[in-house]
Amino acid sequence: MASIKTKIGRRAFIKNTSLASGGLVLGFSFLNSCKPKQVAEMAVQEMPKEWFEINGYLKIGDNGLVTILSPNPEIGQNVRTSMPMIVADELEIDWKDVLVEQAPLNTDLYSWQVAGGSRSISSSWQSLRMAGATARQMLKEAAAKAWQVPVGEISAVAGKLTHEVSGNSAGYGDMASAASQIAVPEEVDLKERSEFSIIGTSRKNVDGRKIVTGQPLFGLDVQREGMLIATLAHPPAFGMQLKSFDADSAKQMPGIKDVFSLKIYDDDFKRSAFHHTAFNEVIVVLGESTWQVMQAKKALKVEWENAPEVSVGMSMFGNEMKVNFPAGLENSTNHRLKMEELNARKGKVVRKDGNPEAAFKNASKVIERSYSAPFLAHNTMEPMNFFANVTDDHAELLGPTQTPEWMEPAIAERLGLPIEKVDIMMTRQGGGFGRRLYGHFMVEVAAISQKVKAPVKLVYSREDDMSQGIYRPSYYATYRAALDADNNLTALHVKTGGIPESPLFANRFPAGALDNYLAEDWTIESNITTGAFRAPRSNFIAGAEQSFLDEVAEAAGKDPIELRLELLKRAQENPVGERNDYDAARYAGVLELVKEKSNWESGNQGMNRGVSAYFCHDSYVAQVLDIAMEKDKPVVQKVTTAIDCGIVINPDAATNLAEGGVVDGIGHAMYSAITFKDGAPEQKNFDKYRLIRHSEAPKSIETHFVQNDIDPTGLGEPPFPPIMGALANALYKATGQRHYHQPFITEKQVLG
Amino acid sequence: MATFNLNINGETKEIDVDPSTPMLWVLRDHIKLVGTKYGCGIAQCGACTIHLGDNAVRSCQLPVSAVGEQEITTIEGLSENGDHPVQKAWLEIDVPQCGYCQAGQIMTASALLKRNPHPSDTEIETAMNGNICRCGTYTRIKKAVKTAAES
Ligand code: FES
Ligand code: FES
Numbered sequence: 001m002a003s004i005k006t007k008i009g010r011r012a013f014i015k016n017t018s019l020a021s022g023g024l025v026l027g028f029s030f031l032n033s034c035k036p037k038q039v040a041e042m043a044v045q046e047m048p049k050e051w052f053e054i055n056g057y058l059k060i061g062d063n064g065l066v067t068i069l070s071p072n073p074e075i076g077q078n079v080r081t082s083m084p085m086i087v088a089d090e091l092e093i094d095w096k097d098v099l100v101e102q103a104p105l106n107t108d109l110y111s112w113q114v115a116g117g118s119r120s121i122s123s124s125w126q127s128l129r130m131a132g133a134t135a136r137q138m139l140k141e142a143a144a145k146a147w148q149v150p151v152g153e154i155s156a157v158a159g160k161l162t163h164e165v166s167g168n169s170a171g172y173g174d175m176a177s178a179a180s181q182i183a184v185p186e187e188v189d190l191k192e193r194s195e196f197s198i199i200g201t202s203r204k205n206v207d208g209r210k211i212v213t214g215q216p217l218f219g220l221d222v223q224r225e226g227m228l229i230a231t232l233a234h235p236p237a238f239g240m241q242l243k244s245f246d247a248d249s250a251k252q253m254p255g256i257k258d259v260f261s262l263k264i265y266d267d268d269f270k271r272s273a274f275h276h277t278a279f280n281e282v283i284v285v286l287g288e289s290t291w292q293v294m295q296a297k298k299a300l301k302v303e304w305e306n307a308p309e310v311s312v313g314m315s316m317f318g319n320e321m322k323v324n325f326p327a328g329l330e331n332s333t334n335h336r337l338k339m340e341e342l343n344a345r346k347g348k349v350v351r352k353d354g355n356p357e358a359a360f361k362n363a364s365k366v367i368e369r370s371y372s373a374p375f376l377a378h379n380t381m382e383p384m385n386f387f388a389n390v391t392d393d394h395a396e397l398l399g400p401t402q403t404p405e406w407m408e409p410a411i412a413e414r415l416g417l418p419i420e421k422v423d424i425m426m427t428r429q430g431g432g433f434g435r436r437l438y439g440h441f442m443v444e445v446a447a448i449s450q451k452v453k454a455p456v457k458l459v460y461s462r463e464d465d466m467s468q469g470i471y472r473p474s475y476y477a478t479y480r481a482a483l484d485a486d487n488n489l490t491a492l493h494v495k496t497g498g499i500p501e502s503p504l505f506a507n508r509f510p511a512g513a514l515d516n517y518l519a520e521d522w523t524i525e526s527n528i529t530t531g532a533f534r535a536p537r538s539n540f541i542a543g544a545e546q547s548f549l550d551e552v553a554e555a556a557g558k559d560p561i562e563l564r565l566e567l568l569k570r571a572q573e574n575p576v577g578e579r580n581d582y583d584a585a586r587y588a589g590v591l592e593l594v595k596e597k598s599n600w601e602s603g604n605q606g607m608n609r610g611v612s613a614y615f616c617h618d619s620y621v622a623q624v625l626d627i628a629m630e631k632d633k634p635v636v637q638k639v640t641t642a643i644d645c646g647i648v649i650n651p652d653a654a655t656n657l658a659e660g661g662v663v664d665g666i667g668h669a670m671y672s673a674i675t676f677k678d679g680a681p682e683q684k685n686f687d688k689y690r691l692i693r694h695s696e697a698p699k700s701i702e703t704h705f706v707q708n709d710i711d712p713t714g715l716g717e718p719p720f721p722p723i724m725g726a727l728a729n730a731l732y733k734a735t736g737q738r739h740y741h742q743p744f745i746t747e748k749q750v751l752g
Numbered sequence: 753m754a755t756f757n758l759n760i761n762g763e764t765k766e767i768d769v770d771p772s773t774p775m776l777w778v779l780r781d782h783i784k785l786v787g788t789k790y791g792c793g794i795a796q797c798g799a800c801t802i803h804l805g806d807n808a809v810r811s812c813q814l815p816v817s818a819v820g821e822q823e824i825t826t827i828e829g830l831s832e833n834g835d836h837p838v839q840k841a842w843l844e845i846d847v848p849q850c851g852y853c854q855a856g857q858i859m860t861a862s863a864l865l866k867r868n869p870h871p872s873d874t875e876i877e878t879a880m881n882g883n884i885c886r887c888g889t890y891t892r893i894k895k896a897v898k899t900a901a902e903s
Contacts, residue, residue, distance in 0.1 A: 076850030076887050204846050211851035212842045212858060213834040214787015214827030221786040229781075254753065254770060290790075291770075291777040381791055381799060381852040381886040430789075430852030431886050462792045652846060656892065660849050663888025686796035686884065695877040697890035 048173065052180040054138060056109035057087055057131035060180075064159055064173030066093050069103035071110040072120045073402050074207075075380075075432030077657060077716045079120045081206045082649040083128055086121075089198035090132025090191060092156045093172065100206045105404040105424040115402040115429075116437050116532065118617035118714025121649060125712055133188040135179070142178035143170060193647070193709050202652035207428060217428040219399035220459065222387045227455045228257055230286045230448050231293040233300055234279035234468060237679030238528045239329045241307040242281045250285060250299040255292035258452065259285050259300070264443055265414070273316045274403055275410045277440035278325075278469040278529040284448055290459055307527075325527040329679030332374070335499055338524055339372065339476035347495050347520030351506035353576050354516035356482075359491030363482035367555055371479070371544035373742040374673035375499075376472035377681075377689065378533060382430020383465040388445040389455035390415060395422045395446055400429035400436055407439035411446050434532035438470045463684040471674055472533035473498045475540040479548040482516070487556040489567070491516035496541065499524045503537035508615060509587060510549075512580030513567035528676065534664065535717035538616040539724075543669060543742075546612040546725025551738070560611050560729070561595050564588075582615045586644050589706055590622040593642035597704050598624040607637060610729025614722035617714025619645040620706075623662070625698075625726035627734040634734040636666060636698040639726070641719060643703065646710035654715055655703040661719030662701050667692025669724035670744050690745070756816055760785070761829025771817035776800045778816050779826060787827035787855045791884070798883030801856040802826050808863035810882075827855035830862060838862040841900035849887035857883050861897045870901055 048061025058068045068084035084100045105113055112123040136156050143161040144151035147168045155162050162169040172179075210217055235241055247259035262284050264277055283300060287293040309327040313320065360366060386399035395415055401407060404424040412419040429436060445458035460468070477496035484490050492514050496504050502521035511517050533539060553563040565588055572584035591613050595601065600611070607626035614621055626638045639662045648654045671690040675682045683689035728739040739747055758765045760783065767782050776793075779785045779802070791799030793812045800811040803825035830836045838861050848854045857880065864871060864879040871879065876897050885893065 076848075078849070204843065205848055205851075207851065208843050208846060208848060209834055211848045211854050212827075212839040213830075214785070214855045216786050218786075218789075218852060220790065223784055223786070289777060289781040291773050291781070294793075379886060381797070381850065381884070382789070383791075429850060431850045433886075462794075656846065656849060656889065659891055660888035663890055664886075667888070685794055686792050687794060691884050691886065692888070692890075693882075693884060694880040694890045694893070697888070699873075699891075701891050 050177075052176040054135040054176070054180055055131055055184070056106070057128070058091065058135055060135070060172050060176035062173050062176060064171040065097055065099060066091065066172070067099045067101055069101050071103045071113050071124065073113070073115040073400075073404070073426050073429060073432070073436075074102070075115045075402060075429045075436065077115065077120065078205060078650065078653040079115070080428070081203055081653060082121060083124065084206070085198050085203055085649055086125065086128040087132040089196050090129045091136050093159045095198055095203060097159055102426055105408060105426070107405050113405050115432050116434070118619070118716045118718065121712045122618070122714065129190050130188065133190050134184060137185050137188045138179040138182040139172055139175050141182045141185070142175040143168070146175070146178065199649050200647065200651065203650055205653065218382050218430050219385045219387065219427045220382055220430070222398055222427065222457055224387070224389070224455045227387070227457055228286050228288065228452065229290050229293050230284055230445065230456050230458045231297055231461065232444065232458070232464065233283040233285065233297055233302060234464065235304050236467070237329055238278055238469065238676070239307055239327060239679040240304045242283065243303040243305040245283055245303065246301040247283070250296040253292065253296045253299060255288035256296045257286045257288070259283065259296070260451075262444070262447060262451070264440060264447065269413070271312070271314055271410060272406060273314050274406045274438055275440060275443065276312065276314065276438065276529065278527065282444070286448070286452060286456070293459075294461060324525050326525050328527070330526060330528060330676055331678065332675040335474055335676070336372070339474070339497065339499070342497055342522045342524060343370070343476050343478055343495055345522070347497065347522045349518070349520050350504060351511060351517065351519045351577070353511070353514065354491070356491045356493055356516040356518040359516040360480065360482045360493070362484075363490060364485045365483040365555060366480060367483070367551055368478065368480045369548055369551060369740060370477065371547065371740050372476045373474065373540040374675065375474045375528065375530070376533060376668060376672055377466045377674050377683070378431075378433045378435035378470070378472070379466065379689065379691065380429070380431030380433060380435050383462055384435070384441045384460040384468070385458055386442050386445045387455070387457045388442070388449040390446055390450040393417070393421060395450075396425075397423065397442055397446060398425045398427060399442070400427055401439050401442060402429075402432045402434070402436040403439055407442050410443055414443050415446055415450055433534045434536065435470060438531050462686070466674075466684050466689060467681045469529035470531040471528065472539065473501050473530040475503045477503070477541065477544045479544065481548070481552045483552075483556055487558070489514065489552060489556065491518075493518045494545070495520045497522035497524065499526045499528070500530060501537070503541040505537065505541065507579045507581045509571065509582050509584075510567050512575045512577055512584070513571040515576055517576070527679075535616055535721045538614065538717070538721040542612070542614040542616070542721030543724030543728060546614065546722055547728040547739070550610070550725070550729040550732070561591055561600060564591055564613060586620050587613065587615055590620040590642040590644050593704055593706060594622040594624050594640055597642060597702065598640040600624060608634070608730050608733035610726040610731070610733060612722040612725030612729065614718070614725075616721060617717050619643065619713045619715060619718040621718045621722050623719075623723050623726045625723065625730045627730045629734055634731055636727070637700070639698045639701045639723065641701065641703045642706065643715070643719065644706035644708070645715045645718065646708065646712045648705050649712065651705065654705070657715055658703045658719040659701045661717075662723050663692060663697050665720045665723035666698070666727055667696070669727055669742050670696070673743050754817070756819070758816070758819055758824060759821065760824045761826060767816075769816060771815060773816050775802065775811040775814040775816055775819065775824070779811065785826050785828050789852055789855055791853070791856070796884075797853070797856075798860060799853050799856040801859040801883065803859060803863055806863065806866055808860045827859060830858065836862060837900040837903045838865065838896070841896040841903065844899060845892050845896040847889050847892040847896050849889055853883060853885045853887075857885065857893055861893070861900065865897070865901055871897070
């Protein structure tokens with residue numbers, strides 16, 4: 001067994017706080033009514049008469065039932081099941097005796113209560129295990145004390161404590177009260193990997209039954225006595241602001257309580273990039289019901305005007321910076337021209353190995369290709385919304401957010417309340433994809449509730465949501481490759497940029513595998529706000545790079561997997577440069593696995609096959625995508641995915657997430673775009689913004705995980721970026737046409 | 753404002769709303785049945801799907817005044833104990849990711865199976881094409897529909 005100091009634990013575990021019972025019940029009172037039924041259906045014994053809090057992560061009932069608090073936001077990545085699984089495994093409890101509750105935001109107790117960077121599991125892996133192991137140890141100590149035997153002789157298995165020599169045994173419930181009084185141990189033993197009994201086994205979504213029976217779970221489902229509904233009118237275009245408005249007729253409409261303008265932040269408000277909004281002054285329509293406020297909003301008479309250039313001071317993980325938002329109404333056609341123009345100039349050199357100029361001069365073949373991708377809206381299925389009830393000395397917020405801990409200071413500052421008077425509770429969330437990292441809507445609803453002195457739920461319509469900004473940036477890249485007379489790849493040059501950020505990862509593969517390598521980038525300012533979108537930057541550059549490598553392999557007359565493996569062998573055995581940020585052996589490992597599982601070597605089997613592989617969020621993914629032509633239309637038949645993300649907590653749920661990444665990647669590469677005319681997004685709902693649908697999804701998806709003992713790494717994002725390359729490469733095989741510019745549908749191919 | 757007597761999940765509900773109010777908001781805001789979801793409001797996403805009689809309809813496009821005597825079934829009323837074959841299949845295949853679209857998917861799927869108990873893959877795709885799943889659970893949905901069809 002591995003011993004681990006509970007250093008973090010001593011600070012993190014506050015015993016017998018009222019938090020788990022008090023805070024949670026308050027926040028989620030609307031769920032209480034369905035609890036007893038849910039428990040009965042889980043075929044578990046009665047609810048306990050008393051709960052004993054062992055530490056901030058779990059409490060044990062007098063009948064042995066255990067409640068585990070899941071600290072992180074649940075956006076569909078299934079952490080509400082997988083995080084408690086980790087605690088339960090170390091605790092040594094039968095999974096059927098576990099109830100799961102959402103923990104409220106508590107930065108003293110939990111680390112990284114953020115759904116971002118695919119880090120939920122990896123950043124809490126140790127603390128979750130420690131929470132379970134600490135509780136197990138305290139139960140053992142309580143039993144040792146009761147039975148007057150050495151603690152080392154007591155075993156804890158599946159919720160039962162046993163002392164073989166004396167024949168004593170007891171359930172966790174019997175010892176829970178005594179255990180809650182035991183001092184937190186200085187050091188605890190973690191299980192060996194081979195001893196895991198829950199981790200690595202598939203467990204169903206703990207909210208599954210509530211989801212399929214339509215129970216209230218999501219932010220939009222929050223109902224409170226006396227609650228009002230608010231909706232916002234924001235400028236129709238980026239680069240515009242509110243001039244004046246006439247709300248007389250809107251105010252006369254049924255159910256409408258008030259209409260007023262609201263400034264979100266003062267000019268000198270200290271904000272982080274996660275607080276920002278493009279539209280700092282909006283019109284609030286407040287009423288009794290959602291339909292009523294949506295109708296009244298249409299009756300507003302508003303004058304908008306052009307906004308000046310603004311420069312906003314922002315902090316990003318401790319770095320202070322000024323971000324410039326230029327004046328003007330932007331257009332997609334100009335965006336494209338500007339990107340092409342900048343990409344034709346010299347960029348900022350980010351990495352240079354060897355002598356790429358000479359290699360290109362001496363090349364016998366040079367391949368050059370350019371790629372681009374449009375702005376995208378996250379379009380979480382559940383639009384932005386949040387509930388707030390702000391009184392003179394307290395603020396209660398409840399709803400869907402990926403970053404409660406980063407929003408709390410901004411809310412406190414905006415309300416003029418001390419931070420400990422702001423309580424944030426998370427609901428289950430109808431998707432995240434990065435959009436809910438940016439919580440301006442929490443500040444908005446808190447400010448509205450404070451002003452009107454009432455509980456308020458803020459609701460964005462789909463149109464509001466899609467036209468508010470925080471888009472995936474638009475990107476452009478040119479790749480060049482030099483081949484010598486023997487078709488060896490002698491140099492690679494990537495130049496890339498975007499609006500407003502560059503997607504370059506200069507130290508990722510194929511850097512390190514080539515003697516001559518040049519990476520440059522550039523950026524273009526814009527007043528259109530952007531934000532992290534599932535696998536930021538990777539979600540474009542992976543597809544571009546992996547499509548380009550396919551063309552290089554073809555020009556060199558090599559199998560595309562073999563070309564990659566050769567490069568990775570070089571990177572492993574004799575890497576160029578010091579700063580390569582990937583593990584070439586694990587990279588090659590997923591390619592080998594996908595090669596085997598897709599029967600790559602047994603030929604194309606009547607399919608048009610494309611391959612791709614990428615590394616991001618500390619994980620490695622390789623994919624093979626098969627297309628068959630049906631009545632002259634390419635149809636994606638099958639995708640085979642190989643993933644190395646270390647230990648997999650919940651394999652079937654992890655598979656589900658990887659399948660989602662595949663469908664998501666095909667969909668966005670193929671169909672989706674936000675374009676702009678005079679600053680206004682031209683797509684505001686799903687009639688114009690196309691998302692992938694049932695008939696366009698692959699007919700089957702197969703997912704394989706590399707089996708190893710490495711601590712878990714990211715999974716939510718990594719399967720998403722590479723599939724775009726595999727798709728483009730398979731489409732080429734199927735139709736003879738290469739695809740460079742997303743969405744591919746505009747390049748005249750149609751997926752069946 | 754006008755008074756309507758609606759037959760929802762086998763119970764009669766009396767409500768007083770503007771006749772143009774879509775059933776989606778009547779259900780969610782007035783009757784407090786929030787299982788039916790808002791996704792687009794323009795009949796494009798299927799999140800708001802309910803049954804009107806035996807047909808799957810988009811409740812965001814169904815004004816309360818058009819319902820009359822017809823029976824409405826929502827996800828909450830699809831079965832008494834969450835044991836409709838489609839719900840059971842959804843749990844068995846563990847379909848949901850975020851779960852937000854799934855009530856709509858289940859209502860469309862259950863209406864499909866009622867009128868066509870053994871649909872082909874193409875028939876499933878066609879029937880389900882109006883229901884977006886942003887998380888991309890389409891392959892599992894298809895598997896679950898087939899599982900339900902077999903049961
Ligand atoms: S909300 Fe009715 S179809 Fe989208
Ligand atoms: S499960 Fe998230 S939208 Fe379908």
